[in-house]
Amino acid sequence: MRVLIYGCNRLTTSLVPDLTGEGIEITVLGAERDCLESVATHPGVRVVLTAEPMMQDYLQEGGINHSDVFLAMSSDDHQNILVAQIAKHIYNVPKVVCHLGNPQLQVLYAALGLDVVGYSFGILQDVRQAIEG
Amino acid sequence: MYVVIVGCSESGYHLSKALIAGGHEVVVIEKDTKRFQLLTEELGSVALLGDGTDEVTLKRAGVSRADVVVSLTGIDATNLVISQMTKHIFKVPRTMALIKDPKNEPIFHEVGVDLVVNSTHLALASLEEGVPGRPLVHLMNLRVPGMELVSVSIPADSNIVGKRLSEIELPPNSFISLMIKKSGATLPTGRSVVEAEDELVAVTPAGDEQILYDILTGV
Numbered sequence: 001m002r003v004l005i006y007g008c009n010r011l012t013t014s015l016v017p018d019l020t021g022e023g024i025e026i027t028v029l030g031a032e033r034d035c036l037e038s039v040a041t042h043p044g045v046r047v048v049l050t051a052e053p054m055m056q057d058y059l060q061e062g063g064i065n066h067s068d069v070f071l072a073m074s075s076d077d078h079q080n081i082l083v084a085q086i087a088k089h090i091y092n093v094p095k096v097v098c099h100l101g102n103p104q105l106q107v108l109y110a111a112l113g114l115d116v117v118g119y120s121f122g123i124l125q126d127v128r129q130a131i132e133g
Numbered sequence: 134m135y136v137v138i139v140g141c142s143e144s145g146y147h148l149s150k151a152l153i154a155g156g157h158e159v160v161v162i163e164k165d166t167k168r169f170q171l172l173t174e175e176l177g178s179v180a181l182l183g184d185g186t187d188e189v190t191l192k193r194a195g196v197s198r199a200d201v202v203v204s205l206t207g208i209d210a211t212n213l214v215i216s217q218m219t220k221h222i223f224k225v226p227r228t229m230a231l232i233k234d235p236k237n238e239p240i241f242h243e244v245g246v247d248l249v250v251n252s253t254h255l256a257l258a259s260l261e262e263g264v265p266g267r268p269l270v271h272l273m274n275l276r277v278p279g280m281e282l283v284s285v286s287i288p289a290d291s292n293i294v295g296k297r298l299s300e301i302e303l304p305p306n307s308f309i310s311l312m313i314k315k316s317g318a319t320l321p322t323g324r325s326v327v328e329a330e331d332e333l334v335a336v337t338p339a340g341d342e343q344i345l346y347d348i349l350t351g352v
Binding site for chain 1: 187278
């Protein structure tokens with residue numbers, strides 16, 4: 001399985017060791033050199049250093065064409081929304097997950113069909129579940 | 134017409150000024166305090182200080198009764214989010230966004246942004262128009278990914294002057310869709326004859342424009 005991750009931050013560094021395993025190829029795209037170096041120490045992980053103006057070229061370099069899973073995990077909600085929708089609608093990646101911090105955007109893009117994850121998104125559901133018992 | 138403009142770069146300022154002069158109702162949302170003050174001094178009460186990606190600000194701007202929302206923040210991703218928020222949450226009938234990276238154009242069309250203005254493309258087109266001896270002008274990217282509309286003016290020494298269109302072998306998937314002669318524009322047929330200084334508007338795959346250009350202007 002090929003996993004392409006957009007964004008390198010604390011979320012990525014926790015996620016990568018959790019995902020690595022036999023037959024899993026992970027590529028991480030990010031602008032943060034130190035973070036990329038640290039995730040590159042895991043087996044089966046390839047990293048690509050990016051700069052924003054050529055984002056779509058980096059997506060191709062990261063192998064978006066033949067990725068099975070795309071994870072938009074950067075700390076910039078708007079960039080995550082852009083690249084996640086490119087992965088889903090332009091490259092037809094079978095599984096696209098988008099991290100969003102802003103609850104308004106979480107609700108909107110979940111309704112528009114993205115698989116949205118986010119801290120406060122989970123919290124809202126947890127609170128509702130706690131109330132409803 | 135009620136127009137909400139989000140993000141006020143210089144082009145946003147000139148756009149709002151022209152719209153106001155044309156009798157339209159305009160609100161400009163700007164989050165930078167300095168720019169907001171400048172706008173208020175120059176344009177009066179049309180400026181609204183706030184983040185145009187926040188639902189509360191959009192509500193305050195009366196976006197739900199806007200005829201058009203124009204996203205000009207200068208960041209492609211942010212313009213995409215504003216267009217989608219205003220379209221889906223506030224049911225704005227027409228959304229328009231300015232983009233910088235031409236490769237982002239297909240996703241904007243795909244998610245339903247009504248009008249996508251590609252600033253790089255515009256600059257390129259004006260540049261090409263202004264440079265003599267390079268008479269191929271990009272008019273627009275089509276919704277079909279990778280296809281574009283171009284215009285080629287035919288130099289007097291071109292091989293195809295005096296030929297019928299049916300005699301000219303174009304690259305696959307390239308079509309001459311309009312012929313502009315001195316007498317006016319005509320829909321071309323196979324029998325249309327190319328004359329010097331004709332303007333041919335063609336649909337072509339992005340990668341083939343050089344081939345098309347060489348065929349139409351080659352000596």
